[in-house]
Amino acid sequence: xxxxxxxxxxxxxxxxxxxxxxxxxxxxxxxxxxxxxxxxxxxxxxxxxxxxxxxxxxxxxxxxxxxxxxxxxxxxxxxxxxxxxxxxxxxxxxxxxxxxxxxxxxxxxxxxxxxxxxxxxxxxxxxxxxxxxxxxxxxxxxxxxxxxxxxxxxxxxxxxxxxxxxxxxxxxxxxxxxxxxxxxxxxxxxxxxxxxxxxxxxxxxxxxxxxxxxxxxxxxxxxxxxxxxxxxxxxxxxxxxxxxxxxxxxxxxxxxxxxxxxxxxxxxxxxxxxxxxxxxxxxxxxxxxxxxxxxxxxxxxxxxxxxxxxxxxxxxxxxxxxxxxxxxxxxxxxxxxxxxxxxxxxxxxxxxxxxxxxxxxxxxxxxxxxxxxxxxxxxxxxxxxxxxxxxxxxxxxxxxxxxxxxxxxxxxxxxxxxxxxxxxxxxxxxxxxxxxxxxxxxxxxxxxxxxxxxxxxxxxxxxxxxxxxxxxxxxxxxxxxxxxxxxxxxxxxxxxxxxxxxxxxxxxxxxxxxxxxxxxxxxxxxxxxxxxxxxxxxxxxxxxxxxxxxxxxxxxxxxxxxxxxxxxxxxx
RNA sequence: CGGAGCGUAGCUCAGCCUGGCUAGAGCACCUGCUUUGGGAGCAGGACGUCGCAGGUUCAAAUCCUGUCGCUCCGACCA
Numbered sequence: 001x002x003x004x005x006x007x008x009x010x011x012x013x014x015x016x017x018x019x020x021x022x023x024x025x026x027x028x029x030x031x032x033x034x035x036x037x038x039x040x041x042x043x044x045x046x047x048x049x050x051x052x053x054x055x056x057x058x059x060x061x062x063x064x065x066x067x068x069x070x071x072x073x074x075x076x077x078x079x080x081x082x083x084x085x086x087x088x089x090x091x092x093x094x095x096x097x098x099x100x101x102x103x104x105x106x107x108x109x110x111x112x113x114x115x116x117x118x119x120x121x122x123x124x125x126x127x128x129x130x131x132x133x134x135x136x137x138x139x140x141x142x143x144x145x146x147x148x149x150x151x152x153x154x155x156x157x158x159x160x161x162x163x164x165x166x167x168x169x170x171x172x173x174x175x176x177x178x179x180x181x182x183x184x185x186x187x188x189x190x191x192x193x194x195x196x197x198x199x200x201x202x203x204x205x206x207x208x209x210x211x212x213x214x215x216x217x218x219x220x221x222x223x224x225x226x227x228x229x230x231x232x233x234x235x236x237x238x239x240x241x242x243x244x245x246x247x248x249x250x251x252x253x254x255x256x257x258x259x260x261x262x263x264x265x266x267x268x269x270x271x272x273x274x275x276x277x278x279x280x281x282x283x284x285x286x287x288x289x290x291x292x293x294x295x296x297x298x299x300x301x302x303x304x305x306x307x308x309x310x311x312x313x314x315x316x317x318x319x320x321x322x323x324x325x326x327x328x329x330x331x332x333x334x335x336x337x338x339x340x341x342x343x344x345x346x347x348x349x350x351x352x353x354x355x356x357x358x359x360x361x362x363x364x365x366x367x368x369x370x371x372x373x374x375x376x377x378x379x380x381x382x383x384x385x386x387x388x389x390x391x392x393x394x395x396x397x398x399x400x401x402x403x404x405x406x407x408x409x410x411x412x413x414x415x416x417x418x419x420x421x422x423x424x425x426x427x428x429x430x431x432x433x434x435x436x437x438x439x440x441x442x443x444x445x446x447x448x449x450x451x452x453x454x455x456x457x458x459x460x461x462x463x464x465x466x467x468x469x470x471x472x473x474x475x476x477x478x479x480x481x482x483x484x485x486x487x488x489x490x491x492x493x494x495x496x497x498x499x500x501x502x503x504x505x506x507x508x509x510x511x512x513x514x515x516x517x518x519x520x521x522x523x524x525x526x527x528x529x530x531x532x533x534x535x536x537x538x539x540x541x542x543x544x545x546x547x548x549x550x551x552x553x554x555x556x557x558x559x560x561x562x563x564x565x566x567x568x569x570x571x572x
Numbered sequence: 573c574g575g576a577g578c579g580u581a582g583c584u585c586a587g588c589c590u591g592g593c594u595a596g597a598g599c600a601c602c603u604g605c606u607u608u609g610g611g612a613g614c615a616g617g618a619c620g621u622c623g624c625a626g627g628u629u630c631a632a633a634u635c636c637u638g639u640c641g642c643u644c645c646g647a648c649c650a
């Protein structure tokens with residue numbers, strides 16, 4: 001491509017609305033431009049990268065045994081009512097673009113395709129002999145995000161690869177899931193990310209198992225915790241952890257309510273009572289849908305509301321109001337404890353509150369705290385579970401290692417769906433015994449446009465983007481300085497033609513611009529190899545070769561340059 | 573949706589508080605000359621419904637009301 005005819009002008013100054021490096025660089029380098037909130041033009045350079053990413057995905061999907069199709073973006077309301085997700089996606093979360101067509105039928109723009117694909121496969125699959133099946137598509141998705149942000153990172157219209165597997169049973173699903181998991185690893189490796197696959201919460205989509213593929217970058221919105229010893233890794237939303245256990249008192253002491261006027265908060269309590277922080281207890285009162293729940297965690301932990309909500313299987317979980325707390329505990333906020341709560345309050349506790357002798361907790365009386373409390377004697381052992389937020393430095397739940405934290409960008413998410421959609425939408429088959437069985441499904445998503453943004457986020461410097469040869473829009477940026485010089489122009493044209501004949505993708509800067517401008521643009525656009533022709537190289541008939549990732553350049557003959565480029569970019 | 577902020581030239585912004593001449597700067601763009609390996613210099617030029625609507629006023633980019641758009645912080649997600 002000749003740069004003189006290329007669309008996507010570079011900007012010298014960062015646009016004020018761009019908050020992250022990737023967003024800013026992609027605008028400055030002419031890869032994207034904004035049309036409205038969360039809606040972007042994929043300019044020519046970006047489209048080439050997206051196509052390359054898509055090609056890698058297609059190859060790995062084929063290896064995993066998935067067949068490509070393309071489903072409609074326009075979907076009928078009826079399918080969503082059948083799966084039971086219409087309300088949630090429209091009225092409740094409002095994430096779906098829905099409207100009426102000219103005949104008055106309500107339709108929507110697909111935010112995801114479980115409904116449509118299940119509809120397709122239920123007509124396709126009749127017998128256990130028809131299974132397994134796996135399909136995928138690369139398509140534009142529409143989500144009216146509550147808050148689009150960071151350019152392509154969270155857009156309202158974005159490109160996604162979504163795959164769906166259909167199996168006869170759990171064992172089949174496990175195999176399909178595993179094939180996809182491995183495909184996702186290969187995709188991440190081929191692109192060249194520094195990434196981690198982590199255990200994930202299944203969220204709204206539902207299902208039994210789930211992994212997220214996280215590209216590590218400081219600006220990532222997700223926190224991942226991983227073990228420094230074994231291979232345990234999980235999204236902080238779901239991560240478990242082991243806390244340090246401490247030697248306990250040999251004998252229980254008599255419980256007493258002690259006055260600690262205005263002492264609220266675990267740290268203050270520990271200091272006031274001169275006890276270790278782990279002996280204190282946080283008891284938080286929540287409103288969970290229509291029930292009241294008291295959640296206890298050790299004083300050195302925090303409650304993880306998502307874990308609590310999942311355990312209780314409720315939609316809305318929020319801290320109770322001060323009035324509610326007063327009426328339930330008879331005390332001001334800050335003095336709640338498990339002893340003497342009304343019977344209708346469900347008490348649940350993190351595992352780590354157990355196993356302590358003579359611990360502290362609120363006395364449900366303003367300014368008073370109970371000390372030397374013991375389960376079994378003073379209060380019944382509550383329902384136990386994992387309700388605390390895992391943190392960096394906690395022990396690994398699987399081994400004796402410690403958890404470390406990193407920020408990540410979620411580029412892929414794979415789920416075992418089970419029979420949630422197949423049952424709701426009657427996607428079933430006859431087994432060998434002529435029994436009707438629901439198909440067992442899995443779904444597997446990758447944000448294609450987000451992958452490009454994540455790469456830039458992970459791989460850039462102060463001058464611009466650093467593409468890997470695998471997904472760079474072009475392999476080579478061919479720069480001709482002093483192009484008004486006929487000899488240089490002739491040489492440059494010849495080299496441009498030669499490189500293309502060799503199967504090398506070239507962006508040819510044939511503009512009559514100055515050296516500084518061309519070099520700056522090249523750094524900004526970030527193609528892996530830069531070739532420069534100028535008066536300096538003219539007499540020798542050579543060309544200057546420079547990698548974007550390296551500082552120094554070398555002077556090579558055209559033949560040598562071609563060989564080197566092919567080596568670097570893995571061509572043929 | 574709650575909270576905060578911003579809309580003036582293609583981009584980054586000044587001007588607004590305290591209303592008043594023809595609305596400004598830098599970059600980008602066009603012409604000419606000079607320059608020519610890290611975003612050049614000089615001279616000249618083109619580019620604006622000051623987001624939109626209404627109001628106050630002799631007079632509105634500036635004050636008031638409404639509205640639309642965009643960005644950021646929280647809950648959603650690839």
